Amino acid sequence: MELGKSKFSWKDLQYCDKAGTQNSPLRVVAHIDQDAFYAQVESVRLGLDHSVPLAVQQWQGLIAVNYAARAANISRHETVTEAKKKCPELCTAHVKTWKAGESEAKYHENPNPNYYKTCLDPYRHESVKILNIIKKHAPVVKKASIDECFIELTSDVKRIVLEEYPYLKIPSEDSNVALPQAPVLLWPAEFGMVIEEEVVDRTKEDYERDWDDVFLFYAAKIVKEIRDDIYLQLKYTCSAGVSFNPMLSKLVSSRNKPNKQTILTKNAIQDYLVSLKITDIRMLGGKFGEEIINLLGTDSIKDVWNMSMDFLIDKLGQTNGPLVWNLCHGIDNTEITTQVQIKSMLSAKNFSQQKVKSEEDAINWFQVFASDLRSRFLELEGMRRPKTICLTVVSRFLRKSRSSQIPMNVDISTQFIVEATSKLLRQLQQEFDVYPISNLSISFQNIIEVDRNSRGIEGFLKKSNDEIYMSTSVSPSIEGRAKLLNENMRENNSFELSSEKDIKSPKRLKRGKGKGIFDMLQQTAVSKPTENSADETYTCEECEQKITLSERNEHEDYHIALSISRKERYNNLVPPSHDKPKQVKPKTYGRKTGSKHYAPLSDETNNKRAFLDAFLGNGGNLTPNWKKQTPKAISNSSDNMTQLHLDLANSTVTCSECSMEYNSTSEEDILLHSRFHSRVLGGVTVSFQCSPIYRVNYGLSSDCIYSINSESSLIDQRKAEEALSFVNNELSSEPIETIGVDKYTTFLFISDKKCVGLLLAERISSAYIVDELELNNNNSTSSAVYIKNENLRKGFVLGISRIWVSASRRKQGIASLLLDNALKKFIYGYVISPAEVAFSQPSESGKQFIISWHRSRNNGSSKSLRYAVYES
Template sequence: MRMSSPRFQPSSPIHGTGRRKSQFTYRQLSLLASYSTSSPLRVIAHVDLDAFYAQAEMVRLGIAEDQPLAVQQWQGLIAVNYPARSFGIGRHCTVTDAKKLCPKLIAQHVATWKEGDEKWAYHDDAASHIGTHKVSLDPYRLQSRKILALIKESLPPNLQKVEKASIDEVFLDLSAHIHSILLQRFPELTNPPPYDDPTEKLPLPPITALDWQADALIDLEDAELEADDPDWDDVVILIGSEIVRDIRAHIRRALGYTCSAGIAGNKMLSKLGSGYKKPNQQTVIRNRAVQHFLSGMKFTKIRNLGGKLGDQVVSSFNTETIKDLLPVPVEQMKLKLGDDTGVWLYNTIRGIDPSEVNSRTQIKSMLSAKSFRPSINNQEQGIKWLRIFAADIFSRLVEEGVLENRRRPKTINLHHRGQGGQTRSRQSSIPQGRTLDEATIFELAKNLFSQIIQEARVWPCANLSLSVGGFEDGVTGNLGIGAFLLKGDEARESRGTSREASVGSSTHERPEKKRRVDNPGIQRFFPRKGSSSGGDVEESLDDDVVDTVNPRIRTKEASPNRTGNGPKPIMDNYIKVCTRCDARLDDAEALQNHLDWHFAKDLQDEERGKRTFANSHSTVSRGQKTATASSSSSKKPTRASASNSKLEHGQSKLKFG
């Protein structure tokens, strides 16, 4: 029911003890602020770009909105704008067939990579070079990131929960944002519940009509059931529609894109709503209209019900419509589909979906692939494509912040498919601790390719794909322990600079105050002098992710307990002094870095001594080692060994030999 009245119209009933109450409680209102999936007042929006790839090309080329356009990939179409759809053109059409239906159709080929290019580009002759070009969707990824950033910019920084569902669709949990607006518009909701009982019912909203403006509002099954006075679930979803309308307008003004949206009480309904009226419209599904909205729909339109599970449901119950499934008891669904699936289906066709909006929008992997038509037949051809894959992936890694160490992948995988369909894969780790560049990715890919070639016959090759994954956030601002292990002239220059600083700052020295840390803490993870534990120190240092462990804590706790002459800092208000080499540093952070250098040097010298000791006893028999190991295993586990059983994120185990 669409009203032309103001957005909120005051209600005629006077507040009093006899006034009807809302069906919602104070507790349910408070749940709205915490994004609780159990709140019946929850509001979720789904924003979907209209024919996104086609729109991106129209915006890039400055093409009028009424001009038919399709995005071409080789001889097929991957996107068709709405003016072109009116001619009966779909993604199943070939370019030739589409131009027969609409002679004025603009068929824009996607950007492609070709060997020798440092970046993807738009090539006029790309369609005739399927054997030497590879499709790039990077232009659309870049636009997608801009749109996502704009959506986040439109929401309060502390009240946004955004999930990028794909390159052209986003879920928004607007609950907490709406809660804050609700308290501003209706201050009476800030009062405590009567008798301080959160289960008390809320008063009804002090309004009689809601203005849904241009929204596609799903009607109720019986128009007479439309209440004169809305309840709070209607009010919150109206506020949600206002927020989404503003977001869509902002995207339109700033970037030129239109998008459709669905606003409802959960993710499933909002996604169905965004596709209900296209293009450039938004659909509102109130709680009271859910059953009417779903009843005439095929359940195969619902996510996870369009594939094999959907086919199984159709064959089990001889129907495709939700309306026909509603009378089926849950026990019968469980019997035919299994307990979990049966309950899930029973709830889904009734519009129940407790899934959360996942605010993690970062990608988990990157893939660059090519299907060869015709197949390639030698290693030289394959390596040419690996070079393109490496350039493709690296250009996207740069956008993810790999150069600034914000995010980087841990693994690389090469997948090969032969002409007969047989597949082979090889994976390796990506070296950490150094800048990741295109050449590194290319070399790793070639190594994996060589492994696949050596193990079996791989020609002709029908498909190759290179991917990186296992992304983790980088650590910036911290120095690895290797940064403190200076050698030769660099070390002498460092010591000379420290002594000069000591002489130059001596006139400003104030009474010294010693600071001591007695807690052994992290010291227990390191072998004591005289221990027989061996191992390669450089390997141990590489394996221990020092950047993720606070080096300040490590030095203060470990160094004094490891050696009798460990660095003991002298602290004062202006300069920091190292008693080990008399260096004076400007501040506590500089002193701590200096002490870490001493500690790392001591550790290196000590471990070198242990290796010499271990080498001199290399004639120990295997039986003696076994007996020692057996004896050690019978002892009660130490605290250090127990702590090694579980590592914090970003840490790895030190090797003690």
């Protein structure tokens, strides 16, 4: 390096606060990890000094141990009795628990796991407080777990550097010119241990301070301020690592625990890494790391430094070769972004001993789950709420789920959750023998951002607000309408759950002469703005009315509602269904005296449409764009419209192929069924950037199998997750986040660009061997799986979480092909044996497939046939 100049250019400095910061050579990242977090929370709650030995207890085991107790050789997963033998003065604090039937979690003394459920809310609440403190100092924070996070500090440090060295604010005309020589900085001891001082020879000729050291210096200063602020406000200590990427910062954050921070300079990276093992590196642990060691014949990073990239690609493949080479050389360009907002939340409990045997017992647990979900729901950032509530029941004989839509104007209270899930449980009880229940869960799904100014189309079909304001020229405020709408919804219990079974009797809306539904809608739509309104106006192209901009969305919704209600004008929108309707007495959707017949959109159809919008993934394209069509003039029959009768019962049809129930008299329902039918039978349309791992009959067909994991491109991961979401809906399964999650690999069978088969695989280590007696009883038509604790075994590698084939492609060997490829490709270079595979709780058809697949591997013999299941 030329004396007096930096190896960094002005371009490198400018790149620090632009898109792609993760590729900047001056990048700085911190990793902060709380010290024995659960134990610290309990120590602070109990007012104990950190020097007092303390462990957090869950039932009879320890789940967290502070450093004072670790000095007495106490570790996690010991029993309380064993720990107190080692340290009689050990203080134990049991986690907070809910008692069945109660809605408030408390610190109970010696709770029985059969009647109590653990509550981790105190730790979640404290974690949120810590993240809020960190964000005050540095806004780009990614939560890695409840007690650790990554912080992108590059742009924050650049701002400080420019303030400290103003001459850097005037860049060179040529951005490729080298920066001025970096200043020499004295590192105070409070900024942490600099690993460079341990392993780097300062006498080397190439030793020189540069701007990357300056950036590290100020990053360490920010991290020290963050740690001090956390302790000042909350009394929690934490350890930290500061370096040039997430992998390096996490690697050194544990180097100097507790309550210290460590800095790894660029000059020290090689000397530090070569002293470690491959499995010490983030993302190279577990089975994957062991397989790499077997293939390379070494566990030393020092040996990897002597291997070329081409050699690693030859040994590990095109994906894993570069990954291992980069990580072992300290290269990690992973982007740090604020945590993706959650889309679902779950509250569940396993009943290993005391099963749930009655509806009363289940509802007692619903009270607990509802309190748990309500508490976490209130912590969601922004105006966010779930669209769906789901109940899942697991017993020895089945695993079933039922869900219902959550109306947007309903307060998601504990009582609402209990009532909604109780209704879903009764639906399951009517169809299946669900008791005794071994696992029970309630989940919120499809959590979305809510626009508080938005108004659903059903608002135009309610009678409450219109009659109040018909006689005035003043348009009510959105807040006032929402308040009245909420009151009406509380009166109309039939809208609480989107199920036609819940509708007890039709509602009658009595109108005077000339007050038909069109008059009601039109008078709502043309309400004039207040005289004092200063809002700008625009002229509606449909009706030429002048509307204020604040009322524009509401007015456009009116035209959609009006167009839908004129359904007889859209004949032959889709081909008529050939399915035979159930023997249900036909009932009119809307009935009135006079010569015209109008059919307003029902709440059930609205909810079905909202679900299918999400299911089909086409948003507003699901139904025709009625707004752009100019409706023809209709005859004025208001004189005959003396009474409107809304009969909410439907004449339903169940499709024999896709099993969708829909209203055969509703053209919109027919359209929705047409789209749904095509999606279910034809599969999800997807295309991937990567190459397939297997082709069926090369050159003769387009059928092939793709493998997508956390190392695949983000575009491919998103497409695979879209297909998985479709499969979860098909199987009534809980949603799973797979993007960026190492343990999951999705195998997809693609035919003519449609996904007609999917298998979700995950890494596991243990599973339960199914009792052979159950198999020998030829009970293959039942999904009963008999699990005994003594049958838990280690040595399993592959867990099959989901396996699905489109109805139109079943019995063609697709499921077996997917499973066979998972055995060969799940771990690079290693073929998994059937004895190392386990399945999540199977359905009836799933169990039959498992047995058939295992028999095919045993030459058709069922003698000593065994398979394994695991709890996902």
